Amino acid sequence: MIKSNDIETQKFIENIELVDDSKYQILQKLRAVVFDYFPQVKERIMYGGIMFSLTDDFGGVFVYENHISFEFSYGYKFKDPEKRLEGKGKYRRHLKFRLFDDIEIKQFVFYIKQIIEIENIR
Numbered sequence: 001m002i003k004s005n006d007i008e009t010q011k012f013i014e015n016i017e018l019v020d021d022s023k024y025q026i027l028q029k030l031r032a033v034v035f036d037y038f039p040q041v042k043e044r045i046m047y048g049g050i051m052f053s054l055t056d057d058f059g060g061v062f063v064y065e066n067h068i069s070f071e072f073s074y075g076y077k078f079k080d081p082e083k084r085l086e087g088k089g090k091y092r093r094h095l096k097f098r099l100f101d102d103i104e105i106k107q108f109v110f111y112i113k114q115i116i117e118i119e120n121i122r
Helices: 007-019 021-037 108-119
Strands: 042-046 049-053 057-063 068-072 093-097
Touching (some): 007 021, 007 042, 007 049, 021 049, 093 108
Antiparallel strands (some): 042 049
């Protein structure tokens, strides 16, 4: 599993592993996908979760009692043909993951790839 370069983030990850292995596995897979597409990504603890940034924050992963949520900072710009994104705020949209298989079922990679298009990065 990917170890964070940020001490607080690594502590957060280790605490999740101690409390709930299922959520830990989901969290680590989401992080792995982010790092696959953005190897230079920086992560830090903010708003009670892990925020990801390049020049600006583009998303974050948050652990809740019944699910894990990946928040996309500019998700309102995303194509969402299957209507998987949740949220009605001005900018943010999110995906909820209750099971490890939800990562594939909800096509997480499809949405991560859109960050590249929208932010013209990579």
